[in-house]
Amino acid sequence: MAETRYMTVNMGPQHPATHGVLRLLLELDGEYIVKTTPIIGHLHRGVEKLAEERTYHQFIPFTDRLDYTAGMNNNMAYVMAVEKLLGIEVPKRAQYIRVVLAELQRIAAHLIWLGTHALDIGAMTVLFYTFRERETVINILEHVSGARLTPSYMRIGGLAADVPENFETLVMDFVEKFPEYIDGYETLLTENPIWLQRTKGVGILSKEDALSFGVTGPVLRGSGVKWDIRRKFPYSSYEDFDFEIPVGTVGDVYDRYKVRLEEMRQSNRIIKQAITNMPSGDVIADDPKISLPPKENVYKDIDALIRHFKIASSGFEVPEGEVFFSAENPKGELGFYVVSDGSNMPFRIKIRNPSYFNLAALPKMIEGCLIADVVTVIGSIDIVLGEIDK
């Protein structure tokens, strides 16, 4: 009998379908994958080290640049971790606005995923439609925060400013039309025989493996585990809203596709409820030690000026202790483990980045698949290397 010889093929880090600078070493038996070794770190910026010499507020812009398709969600997870450490209550209006923005951002992130995932598999048309709707969402976020991708809009204790006057009409216009658009994407893909052949039964991750690898978000739900941080550990008033958690059955690429599509519909529902029941009031906690004073007071009032200067220059001190807070991001569970020694800068911040744990399960998912399925599976776990490499 002839000796079995495996061929090693390098994929990336410069490859259009790896969604960033991911490098894979694939060991192949003919066209079948025997072993995969992901090599990451090409985009490592040492965010956790940088956090240790910045005040708590100064770290907010770094969180935007983790998963740059979901800036609002990253902001939210970080500021809520610090709020938990401080033990402060955020005004109800700020909580609701955060939910609306986080869900809009989730829709935008899922639209990028759908467009690029379909493009990877060869369906180019979808990209043009999803980017059209994403543009509407990004325009709303830009209108609110002034930036398209890196909003840095949330503050510890609330928001940087209240939303503009026409915000609610803009969002409602989008929300009313959006379910039809999702149906439109589905006509292109859901029953398309080529799509089915490329995605059904590919990249299967069993329920047990999913839990052991610590995958979260749509990948975990695709494998049939009904686990959503918004339901299990509710934060920012998510308990007020009525929404379903979609789950898959097999745990293949198609299930993850179905889960994310349904998540967009549910996000749409949450936004609608939050806008309809939007409370009035302040958008930032009135705690003179933590929140900046209103800008117009800074120019008129010496106390407000001193307060602004104090908080902007040296920050604020937080109680000694450690907390972990995680939020349900488009990619999965984004958590911040913040250790404080009682000073104005964090002693240690550890980011629990969802794409990182999801990518760690990739070798298991593509074992035994064809080499052509690698891009399909990478697309289905929806990774962002900015987040993985930190």
Added chain:
Amino acid sequence: MDYHEMVDLLKERFPEAIQGYKVFREELTIDVDYKSLIPVCTFLRDEEPFKMDVLTDLAGLDFGKEASPRFGVSYLLTSTDNVFRVRVKIYFDEGTEIESVSNIWKSAEWPEREAWEMFGINFVNHPDLRKLLLPDEFDGYPLRKDFPTKGFHFEEPFRA
């Protein structure tokens, strides 16, 4: 079952290993002797009322050159059945061999590689202990407290 009863249960089972616990902001942190890490973690994963089936996060900690014990590792465990979290923490000095938990939870594999390259924490029985985020030729442990990020000697190679 509340946190105090859970700790009592653990203390009964592992009288030597449980060194203390703390509840802060409704989060339970249990300090465990690093020598008993594997039996305690296996117990936490398999037995009621814990059933911690997911290792959500693993973080290395450095308390500075003067501190003793200098290093720590914090394991954040989640139970998907009972819907709660427990943090297990160990403390040890430089050079101590720490058993890898990647045989209990596969998700520990990458964060342990990261803690190894960033802090120099020595994990044993790890299936594949290589650099993860840093380049192979990188010298030093960047997340240690004495690793500089700016200043006069920044360009000089760092020696632990």
